[in-house]
Amino acid sequence: MRIVLFALLLPLAAEAATVGGLRLGSAASESSCAITRPAVRFTADSEQAFVQFVARGVRAGDRLRIEWVTPGGAVSSSVPYDTLPTTANLCFLSALPIGGFEPATQPGNWTVRVVLNDAVVQQSRFEVQGSATNLAARVVQVTDKELVIDATGATSDTSINIARYSPSGGWQYIAPLLAEHQEGNRITAPIPKLEAAEYLVILRNPDGSQSPPSRFVVSTGGGYAMPILANEHWRISQRPYGSYSHWGRSIHAYDIAPIDARFVTAMRGGIVSAHDLGFGQTPNLRIFGNYITIQHDDGEFSHYAHLKTGTFRVRSGQRVDAGEVLAEVGTSGYSFGRHVHVHVTKSASISSQSIPFRFEEKSAVLTKAITPGRPQVAKAPPARPRWSGEVGFSEWWTRILAVPRGAKALEVKLGWEDRGADFDLYVVSPSGQTYRPESEAVRIETPEPGPWRVSVQAVRGAGNSLSFWVEPSTR
Numbered sequence: 144m145r146i147v148l149f150a151l152l153l154p155l156a157a158e159a160a161t162v163g164g165l166r167l168g169s170a171a172s173e174s175s176c177a178i179t180r181p182a183v184r185f186t187a188d189s190e191q192a193f194v195q196f197v198a199r200g201v202r203a204g205d206r207l208r209i210e211w212v213t214p215g216g217a218v219s220s221s222v223p224y225d226t227l228p229t230t231a232n233l234c235f236l237s238a239l240p241i242g243g244f245e246p247a248t249q250p251g252n253w254t255v256r257v258v259l260n261d262a263v264v265q266q267s268r269f270e271v272q273g274s275a276t277n278l279a280a281r282v283v284q285v286t287d288k289e290l291v292i293d294a295t296g297a298t299s300d301t302s303i304n305i306a307r308y309s310p311s312g313g314w315q316y317i318a319p320l321l322a323e324h325q326e327g328n329r330i331t332a333p334i335p336k337l338e339a340a341e342y343l344v345i346l347r348n349p350d351g352s353q354s355p356p357s358r359f360v361v362s363t364g365g366g367y368a369m370p371i372l373a374n375e376h377w378r379i380s381q382r383p384y385g386s387y388s389h390w391g392r393s394i395h396a397y398d399i400a401p402i403d404a405r406f407v408t409a410m411r412g413g414i415v416s417a418h419d420l421g422f423g424q425t426p427n428l429r430i431f432g433n434y435i436t437i438q439h440d441d442g443e444f445s446h447y448a449h450l451k452t453g454t455f456r457v458r459s460g461q462r463v464d465a466g467e468v469l470a471e472v473g474t475s476g477y478s479f480g481r482h483v484h485v486h487v488t489k490s491a492s493i494s495s496q497s498i499p500f501r502f503e504e505k506s507a508v509l510t511k512a513i514t515p516g517r518p519q520v521a522k523a524p525p526a527r528p529r530w531s532g533e534v535g536f537s538e539w540w541t542r543i544l545a546v547p548r549g550a551k552a553l554e555v556k557l558g559w560e561d562r563g564a565d566f567d568l569y570v571v572s573p574s575g576q577t578y579r580p581e582s583e584a585v586r587i588e589t590p591e592p593g594p595w596r597v598s599v600q601a602v603r604g605a606g607n608s609l610s611f612w613v614e615p616s617t618r
Contacts, residue, residue: 160201161264162197162199165194165195165257165265167182167193167269168180168193169182169190169191171236171238173392176429177195182269183268183270184269184270185241185269187246187271187273189271190242191238191242192241192253192255192269192271194235194238197234199231201229201232206261207259209221209222209235209237209255210255211386213251216575217571218571219249221577226480227479230427239255240384242343243341243357252268253268253269254268254269276352278346280293280303280344280354280356282344282535283329285359290305290320290333293328293329297328297346298348301347302320303319303320303346305320305343305344306356307337308342317335338361339489341394342358343359344357345357360395362501367501367502367503368465368466370447371407375401376403381398382567382602383395383397392497393484394497395498396497397485401472406471407447407483408465408468409445409469410445412467413439414438415458415461415463416435417455419455420452424474425475429477431449433450433451433452433455433475434446434493435457435470444489444490446485446487446488447469447485448483449475449476449483451475452475454471454473457470501603530613531611532610533610534600534609534611539600540599542597545594546590546591546592546593547592553587554615554616555615556584558583558614564609566600566601568580568584569600571596572593597615
């Protein structure tokens with residue numbers, strides 16, 4: 144009798160992606176995706192903390208998330224990557240802003256962790272150094288002639304210091320200020336002419352104690368239109384100081400992703416320099432891909448990156464007007480999903496340091512879609528909002544919301560009436576998961592029961608009483 148054996152060939156399961164050890168530092172090279180100044184201790188006026196690591200065996204469909212966790216265990220910032228390509232090795236570099244942001248007010252041992260397909264695969268601790276002090280500064284208003292702050296714990300011997308960030312040398316003190324007028328905690332001081340950049344205000348007492356830094360930005364004088372057509376719909380996918388990639392030279396950039404859109408337009412008029420370099424997506428090469436630069440009459444330059452090759456509608460040397468179509472949105476260069484990256488500089492190179500700028504037609508209440516081309520009117524708040532609040536620029540407001548067991552959905556809406564203001568919304572679950580919607584509303588299905596943290600930060604506006612409302616609801 145002859146026995147015939149049949150081999151049943153089963154497909155081998157693909158090996159799961161792995162993540163190498165985390166490297167922390169205070170400076171990094173974006174082009175080489177490397178930490179250039181290792182560090183695990185930071186001060187309250189440090190610009191940022193960086194983390195770098197390599198994921199191996201990445202497959203399309205893998206989900207990776209970088210979480211920055213406070214000393215109390217809450218997730219301060221969450222950076223999700225939900226559209227990863229299949230690749231053998233993929234380097235990640237993320238930043239946590241410190242000076243003038245939440246970490247400066249929460250000294251202690253922080254944690255950065257990597258979550259791959261819903262499992263924590265790597266984590267590392269670092270320290271934000273600081274000491275308890277009753278000295279605090281809050282920027283109320285900045286004009287071209289004076290700075291107004293609320294100074295808690297200040298005396299007649301307290302000095303007021305302004306620092307400016309220099310990419311080559313970190314924060315550099317540029318001017319000690321003398322109080323011109325003081326009424327209670329409110330101090331007014333004359334300031335020198337400040338260029339468009341980011342600044343910190345730090346109070347110092349003769350005994351060496353100092354306040355956590357309070358951040359403010361001086362925007363460029365020219366207003367810029369949104370780089371989109373009036374009949375197309377987009378959303379802001381990353382703002383200035385974004386932990387994905389908006390640090391260093393791109394710290395004041397915006398990423399704007401299409402919802403049902405195709406074309407990128409000029410934010411202001413000027414002379415074009417077109418760079419269709421034939422790039423597709425380059426997940427292992429951190430470059431801007433195909434891009435266009437426009438030189439404006441006041442000497443500023445606007446840049447439009449990750450454009451689709453072969454779709455340029457303009458050529459180098461051509462003069463364009465604001466709103467004129469430049470090219471189609473793409474995902475060329477270092478990009479995970481279609482979007483246009485825009486920033487403004489003082490020099491022609493797209494790789495030069497970005498400066499703060501403002502959009503002329505940005506709605507006071509961002510919705511899912513941004514539709515320019517007609518006057519934007521802020522939505523009126525509900526007749527009886529459950530919560531209302533007031534904060535100064537860059538300050539935080541937080542409330543705790545109890546979510547009952549068995550709730551089917553949690554909704555949180557944020558709104559305001561001041562067209563010159565802008566706010567960010569953060570909703571944090573009892574287990575520390577952070578939800579940061581790009582619109583000013585979030586809906587969470589089957590929310591975890593327990594105490595949720597709802598936080599709002601003012602990211603644009605003048606004055607110490609920027610008003611907003613928050614409407615939470617459970618169903």
